Amino acid sequence: CANSSRYVWGMEETRAHLGERGRFSHKGSHGKALLIGGSQEMPGSITLTTKAALRGGSGLVTTGTVPQAIPSIAAHCAEATYLSLNADDRGRIVLQDVDVSGYDALAIGMGMGREQATADFTRKLVSEANIPVLVDADGLHHLKQDMRILTQRRHPLILTPHPGEMAMLTDFEVKDIIRRPFAISRHFAIEYGVYLVLKGSFTIVTDPEGNQWVNTSGNAGLAKGGSGDALSGILLAQVMQQQNIQEALSLGCYIHGMSADQQVTSNHSMHDLTASDVIDGLATVFRTLS
Ligand code: APR
Ligand code: MG
Numbered sequence: 001c002a003n004s005s006r007y008v009w010g011m012e013e014t015r016a017h018l019g020e021r022g023r024f025s026h027k028g029s030h031g032k033a034l035l036i037g038g039s040q041e042m043p044g045s046i047t048l049t050t051k052a053a054l055r056g057g058s059g060l061v062t063t064g065t066v067p068q069a070i071p072s073i074a075a076h077c078a079e080a081t082y083l084s085l086n087a088d089d090r091g092r093i094v095l096q097d098v099d100v101s102g103y104d105a106l107a108i109g110m111g112m113g114r115e116q117a118t119a120d121f122t123r124k125l126v127s128e129a130n131i132p133v134l135v136d137a138d139g140l141h142h143l144k145q146d147m148r149i150l151t152q153r154r155h156p157l158i159l160t161p162h163p164g165e166m167a168m169l170t171d172f173e174v175k176d177i178i179r180r181p182f183a184i185s186r187h188f189a190i191e192y193g194v195y196l197v198l199k200g201s202f203t204i205v206t207d208p209e210g211n212q213w214v215n216t217s218g219n220a221g222l223a224k225g226g227s228g229d230a231l232s233g234i235l236l237a238q239v240m241q242q243q244n245i246q247e248a249l250s251l252g253c254y255i256h257g258m259s260a261d262q263q264v265t266s267n268h269s270m271h272d273l274t275a276s277d278v279i280d281g282l283a284t285v286f287r288t289l290s
Contacts, residue, residue, distance in 0.1 A: 003209075003210075003214070003263060004186060004190075004210030004211045005211050005212070006182065006211075006212045006213075007142035007211070007213045007214070007215065008210070008213070008216060009205070009213040009214065009215055009250040009251075009253070009254055010217075010254070011027060011216075011217075011254070011258075013250065013251075013254070014250075014251050014254040014255065014289060015289055017242065017247045017251050018121045018286075018289050018290065019241050019242065020250060020290070021057075021095065023121070023165050026059075027059035027060050028059055028060075029036070029059060029283070030057055030058060030059035030237075030240065030241055031058055031059050031060075031104040031105065031237070031240025031241060032058075032059060032060040032061075032062070032102065032103050032104050032240075033053050033058045033060065033103065033104065033105055033106075033107070033231040033236050033237065033240060034062050034064060034083075034100060034103040034105070034106045034107075035049050035053060035061060035062070035063045035106075035108075035110075035233070035236070036063075036064040036085070036098070036105050036106065036107070036108040036109075036112075036125070037049065037063075037065060037108060037109055037110035037111050037112050037137075037138075037139075038063075038065035038066060038069045038073065038093075038110065038111045038112065039065075039066055039069065039087075039090075039091050039092045039111055039112055039113045039118075040066055040069060040087070040090065040091020041090075041091065041113070042070040042111035042112075042113065043065070043068075043069035043072045043073055043111065044109050044111065044226065044229075045064055045110040045111035045137065045226065045229040046063060046069070046073060046079065046111050046229070047072070047076050047254055048072045048110075048111050048226050048229040048230045048233065048275050048276070048279065049063075049229045049230065049232045049233040049236075050063045050076075050077045050080050050233065051076060051108060051230070051233065051276070051279050052229070052230040052231070052232070052234045052237070052275075052278075052282075053107070053233035053234070053237050054079050054080065054233075054237075055233075055234075055279050055280075055282045055283075056152075056233055056234040056235075056236070056237030056238065056255075057237045057238070057241055057286075058236070058237040058241075058280065059239070059240075060081070061077075061079070061080045061086070062080065062081045062082065062083055062103070063077070063080050063082055063083065064082070064083035064084075064085050064098060065082070065083075065084075065085060065093070066084075066085060066087035066091045066092065066093055067084045067085075068087065068091040069091070069284055070082045070084060076169075076187050078150055079127060083098070084184065085098070085136065086210075086220020087113050087211055088115070088117060090115075091114070092112070092113050092115045092117070092118050093117075093118050093121055094255075095117050095120045095121045096121060098125055099105050099206075100125075100128075100129045100130070100131055100288075103131060104131060104132075104240045105131055105132045105133070105134070105210070105236050105240050106129050106131055106132070106133045106134070106236075107133075107134040107136065107232050107233070107236045108122055108123075108125065108126065108133065108134070108136075109122065109134055109135050109136040109137045109138050109140060109142070109232075110136055110138070110139075110229045110232060111137070111227060111229070112136045112137070112138040112139065113121030113138055113139070114138055114141050117157065118138070118142065118197075119141070119142035119145055121146065122135075122138075122139050122142035122143065123142055123143065123146055123149055124151070125162070126139075126143065126149055126157070127149045127152060127153065127284050129155070130155055131155055132155055132156040132157075132158065132239055132245065133153070133155070133156070133157055133158065134157065134158040134159075134160060134206045134232060134235060134236055134239065135157070135158070135159050135160070136159075136160045136228065136229070137165070137228065137229070137232075140159060140161055140165045140168070140169060141165075142170065143159075143169075144168060144169055147192065148194065150192035151192055151193055152193055153193075156195060156239075156245050157192075157193075157194045157195065158194065158195040158197065158235070158239070158245070158249065158252070159194055159196050159197070159198075160197040160199060160228070160231065160235065161196075161197075161198060161199065162198075162199045162200065162228060163177040163178055163181075163198070163200055164197075166184070166185075166188075166198055167204060169188070170184060170188060171202060172184060175199075175227025177259045178200075181198055181200065181204055182204060182212060184188045184198075185198045185204055185206045185229075185257065186210040187211060187214065188206075188258075189206040189207065189208055189209075189210055190208065190209070190210045193208045194208060195207055195208065195245055195246065195249060196229075197235070197253065199228060199231070199251055201218070201220070202214050202215060202216070203215040203218070203245060203253045203257075205249045205250045205253060207245075207246045211246070213250045215250065215253040215254055215257060216254070216257075217253075217254050217255075217256075217257025217258045217260070217261055218253075218256070218257025218258075218260055218261065219257070219260055219261055219264055219270055220270050221260050221262065221263070221264050221268070221269070221271070221272075222257070222260050222273070222278070224273065224274065224275070225275075226274065226275030226276075227275045227278060228254075229259075229275060230256065230275040230278050231252070231253070231256045234252045234282070235248070235249055235252035235253070237252070238251050238252040239252075240256050240271070243266075252277060253286050255282065255286075255289075256278060258285050258288075259278045259279075259281035259282050259284070259285045260273060260278050260281070262281055262284050262285060262288070263277050263280075263281040265277065266284075
């Protein structure tokens with residue numbers, strides 16, 4: 001696409017776009033997030049997303065998951081509220097209606113598993129939700145069953161694949177994604193009219209017009225299960241607090257990586273860093289930036 005451009009997103013851009021928390025702001029000013037994911041066997045990822053959405057600045061966070069997972073998530077996140085979803089006998093979300101009115105944005109997909117009834121649920125909710133929606137992890141596999149949902153949505157859709165998930169979505173091989181991340185992302189974002197966050201050592205945010213911003217923060221300590229789940233929560237919090245979705249996504253990717261960078265030069269190392277440490281590190285990130 002001749003008219004789209006590539007940019008670098010770093011500390012200066014992040015500082016320039018990070019919103020202030022005004023003296024008279026209230027929880028409604030910072031957005032009401034709905035997070036949907038988890039299953040009996042995978043309660044951890046949605047726990048991380050919930051914590052990250054809270055630490056990322058959301059005004060209110062509601063997590064919709066299977067009843068079996070709620071006690072363990074709630075034990076880690078006292079500040080969230082919970083929506084108990086219908087589950088099958090193995091603790092996986094099944095097809096049902098969820099009312100998204102009253103929420104400002106939805107993130108879905110983390111730790112859901114790939115059961116068909118769960119995939120049917122994700123596809124229905126993503127196609128009906130009239131708010132910005134972020135889809136990650138298993139949710140990307142669910143969407144792949146019907147890619148028309150991507151183009152039919154009238155509200156912003158954000159996909160956050162790692163290279164393996166991007167290969168699955170596009171039918172390329174992972175080595176192609178690694179070799180041509182810009183071209184493949186741009187083509188995909190334009191074709192489906194979505195915001196694409198292609199994760200990796202240099203995460204690329206592409207808007208629906210094909211413009212691209214490369215993130216400059218982060219380190220190999222993030223190459224560990226759970227970092228992506230934390231990113232989803234951070235991104236959703238920013239999507240609710242920023243006017244511009246691309247800026248929200250680039251800012252979110254930057255602060256996620258910046259937290260990891262600060263943690264490995266202070267309390268932690270790339271060896272031991274966990275997603276929980278990245279979430280804890282947001283305190284220093286926000287203090288440094290503001
Ligand atoms: N440098 C900088 N950032 C990195 C690096 C690196 N070397 N490696 C990973 N990251 C960042 C990515 O940019 C992304 O933000 O860490 C995050 C990893 O996200 P995911 O790949 O989604 O990881 P996550 O979902 O937490 O865990 C991997 O995904 O496909 C499944 O089965 C797989 O359980 C595994 C899980
Ligand atoms: Mg992931």
